[in-house]
Amino acid sequence: MTAALLPYWHIARLTLLRLMAYRMRFVTGIATYAIFVGGQFFIWKAIFAARGEGAEIGGLGLVQLTTYLAVGYIARSAYFTNLDGEIAAKFQNGDVALDLLKPISPLGQWLALACGECAFRVLFFALPMACVLVPVFGVQPPTGDGAWQFPLLFVLAFLINHELNVAAGIACFFLEEVSALTSLKRNLIMLLSGLMVPLHFLPDAIAAAVSWLPFALISYWPVLAWVGGLGTNGHPGFAQVAALGLGWLLALHLGNRWLWVRARNRLEVQGG
Numbered sequence: 001m002t003a004a005l006l007p008y009w010h011i012a013r014l015t016l017l018r019l020m021a022y023r024m025r026f027v028t029g030i031a032t033y034a035i036f037v038g039g040q041f042f043i044w045k046a047i048f049a050a051r052g053e054g055a056e057i058g059g060l061g062l063v064q065l066t067t068y069l070a071v072g073y074i075a076r077s078a079y080f081t082n083l084d085g086e087i088a089a090k091f092q093n094g095d096v097a098l099d100l101l102k103p104i105s106p107l108g109q110w111l112a113l114a115c116g117e118c119a120f121r122v123l124f125f126a127l128p129m130a131c132v133l134v135p136v137f138g139v140q141p142p143t144g145d146g147a148w149q150f151p152l153l154f155v156l157a158f159l160i161n162h163e164l165n166v167a168a169g170i171a172c173f174f175l176e177e178v179s180a181l182t183s184l185k186r187n188l189i190m191l192l193s194g195l196m197v198p199l200h201f202l203p204d205a206i207a208a209a210v211s212w213l214p215f216a217l218i219s220y221w222p223v224l225a226w227v228g229g230l231g232t233n234g235h236p237g238f239a240q241v242a243a244l245g246l247g248w249l250l251a252l253h254l255g256n257r258w259l260w261v262r263a264r265n266r267l268e269v270q271g272g
Contacts, residue, residue: 007104008112015116026125033073058200059233067140070133072195072223078126079158081117084182087169114162143228149238153222156245163252173263194220214248
């Protein structure tokens, strides 16, 4: 590891160690996510029962749809962070001034924080949740190429979600109060990422529009890869989805760098 990356490694490591001190609060999170998946499972089970044995909706049977929902929530538990709120809090209490004094990039520091939290969540949240949801709901293993497609798209999902968090956090430098904005962002991600319902279940015009937004790359496309849906039933293949993800990642990152330069030049600290 080069000397330039060493500070970011230590930031990620310290974040992991800090979160390990509060492991019990994630146990309640496992129960919460299990309730979410269970509620949706029984709703869809009733819908499929009304359609008759062997019914499919949007090319997915009940087992596949249950797998889609469970894997989506497990993945979300791994990459979700409160970084946008943390950045906003730093601005409001004046701690952002200390970040500016450090001889490292604030954008790099925030990415290291997100990586440390993601590592913790994978080990102490997503994996224990998988141990609960997989046997209870009969979650299937990856189908076909999903075994290697899903991990790659998961990394893209984490990075795109991070860039959206950074954008919402930096917005505090201009708006001062962003609680409504961050709440809107999270609700949009829940709906437009395909976490609550596969996007191709929506009306065709809406599905065609939202499936190319960055939100869809956070949950819909990675989980669709898990159930073997890429390149089938009119869905684009892995290469197209990966190209779309890399394009959005680059656009969001460059946008955040530009936004940060503007925010830094007009910074007015409220506290400290």
